[in-house]
Amino acid sequence: MKKRLLAMLLAGAMCAGLTACGDKPADTQQPADPGASTDQPADNAGGNYKIDVILKTTASEYWQYVMAGAQAYDNEHDNVTVEIKGAPSETSYDEQLNMIQTDLASDYDGFVIAPLQADMVANLIKGQTKPVVACDTKIEAPEIISFVGTGNEEAGKLGGAAAAKMAKERGWEEIKAIEIAGVEGDTTNSDRMAGYKAGIESEGGTFLDDEVQYADAVADKAVAAMEGIISKFPEGIAIICANNDDMAMAAAKVAANNENYKNTVFLGFDGTMSACNAILEGRLTMSVAQMAYEMGYKSVEAVVTKLDGGEVEAFINSGADVVTPENAQQRKDTLQGYLDSVK
Structure with missing residues (x-):
C-alpha cells in the first residue's frame, strides 16, 4: 500500500517548485489481466481515489487470490489507494456488516463488497451515491453499479x-x-x-x-x-x-x-x-x-472507471478455465505467485 502521507511530508520538506514522482516500481509482482484494461486507464484521468475492498474473509486461499488482484491494481495505478479487509470467517456475519456500516460513513471514494449476507448489505447501502461494486456474489440493489464474478x-x-x-x-x-x-x-x-x-x-x-x-x-x-x-x-x-x-x-x-x-x-x-x-x-x-485474481482486479477497476466518468457493464465476467493434468502445474505456480504477492 502506498504511503501517501509520507510522500506529502517529504514533498513539503523540499522547495515548493518540486513535485513528487508518480512512477510505479518496474517490478510489480503480478501483472494485470490483459483483458482487464479499459480504453481510458484511470491513471490518465487525474483523480486520486481511495477504494475500500471488503471481502467475505481474508482467512482462506480463495480470498487471498482476490486480495492479490485488488492489490495489483493498487500497485499499477499511482493515483489509486486500495484498502482490503474481511471478516474473520465466512460465518462472521455481524462482523462484516459492522465493518461495512463503519466504512460507508468514512472517506472512501468507492467500495468493492463481497457480501456474506447480500440482502442485509443491500439495506446498508440504500441511498449510497458513491460507486459500489458487488464482487463474487450478487447484491440486488440499485446502488450496485456492477457485479464482478464468475459466469x-x-x-x-x-x-x-x-x-x-x-x-x-x-x-x-x-x-x-x-x-x-x-x-x-x-x-x-x-x-x-x-x-x-x-x-x-x-x-x-x-x-x-x-x-x-x-x-x-x-x-x-x-x-x-x-x-x-x-x-x-x-x-x-x-x-x-x-x-x-x-x-x-x-x-x-x-x-x-x-x-x-x-x-x-x-x-x-x-x-x-x-x-x-x-x-x-x-x-x-x-x-x-x-479466476479470483482477475475478480479482485476487475472489481477495483470498475469502481475507478465509474469515478472517472466511464461506462461500466452491469455484469463483468472474471472468466474461467479448466484445470487438467496437462496444465495443473502451471495453474499451481500461478496461484502460488498470487499468494506470495499478498504476504
Missing part, C-alpha cells in the same frame, strides 16, 4: 464439455453423468448444474437429472452421496461432477479402489491449489477454475 453457467458448460470429451478418451461408451450438488435452491449451485448439463449434452452425453445428490457443498456429505451412487451404479458412471473441489475430491477418494470407477472423470469447481495438487497426484481428474 457460473458458462463456466459449468466449459467443464461439462471437457469432462465428456475425456470420458470418451477413457473408453466410456455411455457418457452418463451424476452431479453431487451444493445447497438446493442456491442460485450459484443451480447455474453450475445447468452449465454442467449443457456441456455434457453438447458432447452427446446424458446428465441424469433424477440422480442429483445434494450435499450442501461439504465434503462429509459428498462421501455419503458417493457411497450411495456406487451402491446404485455398481457398474460405474462416466462422470461425477461436483459443485466444488472439496466435494469432488471426497467423492473420488471414496471410489479410488473401485475397479469399475477407475476411469470415471471426477470434475470439481474452483481450481484451488489443493485441487491442482490432487490433479497432479491423480486423486482428481479436472476442475473448473474461477
